[in-house]
Amino acid sequence: xxxxxxxxxxxxxxxxxxxxxxxxxxxxxxxxxxxxxxxxxxxxxxxxxxxxxxxxxxxxxxxxxxxxxxxxxxxxxxxxxxxxxxxxxxxxxxxxxxxxxxxxxxxxxxxxxxxxxxxxxxxxxxxxxxxxxxxxxxxxxxxxxxxxxxxxxxxxxxxxxxxxxxxxxxxxxxxxxxxxxxxxxxxxxxxxxxxxxxxxxxxxxxxxxxxxxxxxxxxxxxxxxxxxxxxxxxxxxxxxxxxxxxxxxxxxxxxxxxxxxxxxxxxxxxxxxxxxxxxxxxxxxxxxxxxxxxxxxxxxxxxxxxxxxxxxxxxxxxxxxxxxxxxxxxxxxxxxxxxxxxxxxxxxxxxxxxxxxxxxxxxxxxxxxxxxxxxxxxxxxxxxxxxxxxxxxxxxxxxxxxxxxxxxxxxxxxxxxxxxxxxxxxxxxxxxxxxxxxxxxxxxxxxxxxxxxxxxxxxxxxxxxxxxxxxxxxxxxxxxxxxxxxxxxxxxxxxxxxxxxxxxxxxxxxxxxxxxxxxxxx
Numbered sequence: 001x002x003x004x005x006x007x008x009x010x011x012x013x014x015x016x017x018x019x020x021x022x023x024x025x026x027x028x029x030x031x032x033x034x035x036x037x038x039x040x041x042x043x044x045x046x047x048x049x050x051x052x053x054x055x056x057x058x059x060x061x062x063x064x065x066x067x068x069x070x071x072x073x074x075x076x077x078x079x080x081x082x083x084x085x086x087x088x089x090x091x092x093x094x095x096x097x098x099x100x101x102x103x104x105x106x107x108x109x110x111x112x113x114x115x116x117x118x119x120x121x122x123x124x125x126x127x128x129x130x131x132x133x134x135x136x137x138x139x140x141x142x143x144x145x146x147x148x149x150x151x152x153x154x155x156x157x158x159x160x161x162x163x164x165x166x167x168x169x170x171x172x173x174x175x176x177x178x179x180x181x182x183x184x185x186x187x188x189x190x191x192x193x194x195x196x197x198x199x200x201x202x203x204x205x206x207x208x209x210x211x212x213x214x215x216x217x218x219x220x221x222x223x224x225x226x227x228x229x230x231x232x233x234x235x236x237x238x239x240x241x242x243x244x245x246x247x248x249x250x251x252x253x254x255x256x257x258x259x260x261x262x263x264x265x266x267x268x269x270x271x272x273x274x275x276x277x278x279x280x281x282x283x284x285x286x287x288x289x290x291x292x293x294x295x296x297x298x299x300x301x302x303x304x305x306x307x308x309x310x311x312x313x314x315x316x317x318x319x320x321x322x323x324x325x326x327x328x329x330x331x332x333x334x335x336x337x338x339x340x341x342x343x344x345x346x347x348x349x350x351x352x353x354x355x356x357x358x359x360x361x362x363x364x365x366x367x368x369x370x371x372x373x374x375x376x377x378x379x380x381x382x383x384x385x386x387x388x389x390x391x392x393x394x395x396x397x398x399x400x401x402x403x404x405x406x407x408x409x410x411x412x413x414x415x416x417x418x419x420x421x422x423x424x425x426x427x428x429x430x431x432x433x434x435x436x437x438x439x440x441x442x443x444x445x446x447x448x449x450x451x452x453x454x455x456x457x458x459x460x461x462x463x464x465x466x467x468x469x470x471x472x473x474x475x476x477x478x479x480x481x482x483x484x485x486x487x488x489x490x491x492x493x494x495x496x497x498x499x500x501x502x503x504x505x506x507x508x509x510x511x512x513x514x515x516x517x518x519x520x521x522x
Contacts (some may be wrong), residue, residue: 059135059136059139060075060139061075061076061077061132061135061136061139062075062135063075063076063077063080063128063131063132063135064131065080065083065084065087065131066107066108066109066127066131066157067084067087067090067106067107067108068106068107068108070087077128077132077180078180080128080131080132081125081128081129081178081180081181083128084124084125084127084128085124085125085128085178087106087124088120088121088124088125090106091103091104091105091106091120091124092104092106094113096354097354100115101115102114102115103115103117103120105120105123105124105127107124107127107157108157109154109155109156109157109158110127110157110158110159111158111347111349112158112159112161112347113347114161114343115343116341116342116343118164118177119161119341119343121177122161122162122164122165122177122178122179123159123161123162125177125178125179125180126159126162126179127157127159128178128180129179129180130157130159130234130239130241132180133231133232133233133234133241134156134234134235134236134239135236136232136233136234137233137234137235137236137248138236140233140245140248141236141252144249146249146252146253147252147253147255147256148237148252148255149235149236149237149238149251149252149255150237150255151235151237151238151240151255152238153237153238155238155239156235156236156237156238156239157239158239158349159239160346160360161345161346162179162229163229163334163337164337165177165178165179165182167182167185167186167189168207168208168209168227169186169189169190169206169207170189170206171208172189173321182228183228183230186224186228187221189206190217190220190221190224191217193217193220194217195217196216196217197215197216198215198216199215199216199217201213202214202215203215203216203217203219203220205220205223205224207224207227209317209318209319209330210227225243226330227330230243231243232244232245233245233248234248235248235251235252250277253273253274253277254272254273254277256273258271260273261273263275263277263278264278265278265281265282265285267282267285267427267429268285283299283300284299285429286299286429286430287299287428287429287430288430289301289303289304291304291307291308291311291312291408293308293311293312294311294312294407294408295406295407295408296311296408296409297408297430306329309328309329310328311410313328315328316328318330318332318333320333320336320337322337322340323340335359338358338359339358341358343356344356344357344358345357345358345359346358346359346360346362346363348363348366348367348371350367350371353370353371355370375388376388376422377420377421377422378390378392378393378414378421378422378423379393379417379421379422379423380393380396380397380400380401380423380424381423381424381426382397382400382401383400383401385400386421390411390412390414390422393412393414393424394411394412397412397424406428412424412425413425413428
């Protein structure tokens with residue numbers, strides 16, 4: 001057995017590359033876009049290697065402090081977090097135009113300002129956590145062949161102001177100013193749960209307002225990210241944070257230049273870099289999940305659950321701890337919490353602009369209208385009328401063109417056209433998931449045979465279809481006997497190639513069986 005193990009180890013060593021050989025191998029391969037990989041993902045024999053994941057605790061971090069002129073670096077997140085926290089006492093104090101003093105962050109590329117001590121403290125500490133995520137992203141790109149991000153690098157250290165780090169596990173209500181310490185505290189609560197792959201009865205999530213159960217401790221940890229808003233990786237070039245490695249991979253693959261992207265959507269004619277991203281995009285064009293309470297259709301189960309929560313459910317399971325307000329989702333509750341903060345939460349980063357607001361959506365619209373000089377126009381597809389607001393175009397379509405809202409919908413959907421204007425969505429693909437529909441009962445069709453009967457009592461020949469109880473196998477073998485008593489002196493219509501259709505219908509009038517009989521000429 002030991003000899004077999006030694007032979008296997010020696011065979012594996014033959015496939016390992018040294019540092020020099022890996023560099024030469026990377027340089028020898030020419031790509032259409034830049035990458036920063038350490039080795040090629042295809043072996044010499046042309047077989048793609050199996051991609052092996054790496055645990056977070058095994059990641060080698062190179063954390064560099066970017067506070068003004070500081071050159072401190074460390075490989076341990078705890079040491080780096082404590083170092084960054086010491087810079088809070090070195091904050092710059094600025095005097096605004098209204099003679100109001102504010103604290104300014106001195107992190108490179110960050111323009112965050114606040115007059116609230118708790119907010120600026122929480123913001124500075126979050127830079128240490130953000131730096132750790134960027135290091136993880138750089139390590140992943142070093143192991144996986146991914147394109148470099150082409151976005152503006154000036155934004156990589158601009159982060160949104162994090163919400164107050166309040167632990168709501170069994171009404172703990174402990175507040176933290178350091179996000180990394182906040183995550184350690186929540187994990188300590190979770191680790192008190194029983195361990196195992198399948199716990200009998202499941203493990204309850206004890207976060208306030210959440211009644212979910214999970215079969216194992218690992219599933220519960222993944223679920224807790226929706227409560228703590230934890231991200232696990234960030235792009236080292238643009239700083240965007242992601243909750244999964246898959247989303248980070250997709251973000252990097254989207255950076256391939258447009259002229260190289262060869263996968264086009266047949267519906268909206270947009271190009272995508274990979275077939276996987278194209279398939280994910282095309283699913284958005286098909287609405288195959290139907291609400292059982294109305295005629296609304298959604299593109300995914302999550303959208304359907306959101307529709308039911310907001311349209312058909314009146315309960316509000318997320319109460320505010322500071323007032324009597326209650327929200328239908330955690331996201332709505334987080335947006336509501338900005339009401340209880342003093343001062344604005346978002347600041348315009350453009351030089352010379354003092355615009356502030358409490359919501360990210362308002363800031364995006366400000367940048368779009370003021371700094372990007374872009375104006376959204378909602379144009380009518382029937383006449384040259386256009387509006388700045390979508391609700392005004394909706395009112396115009398209903399009153400002037402007498403359009404009706406689709407069944408189950410509360411508003412019209414507008415899509416951006418080639419000229420940049422937003423117009424009414426004219427096409428919508430809808431289908432019903434076969435797994436969610438009841439099987440259709442097949443009608444009970446009896447094998448009946450019919451025969452023809454001619455009535456010559458009147459000048460016009462009448463043809464009657466009667467059920468045939470005889471053992472004749474095919475009605476096409478029936479022969480119509482000539483009429484002997486017919487008076488040749490009377491006028492008679494000549495009928496040739498008589499085609500008779502025999503239809504069987506059910507109780508609701510639906511045709512269940514049909515056949516055509518070609519009779520002889522008379």
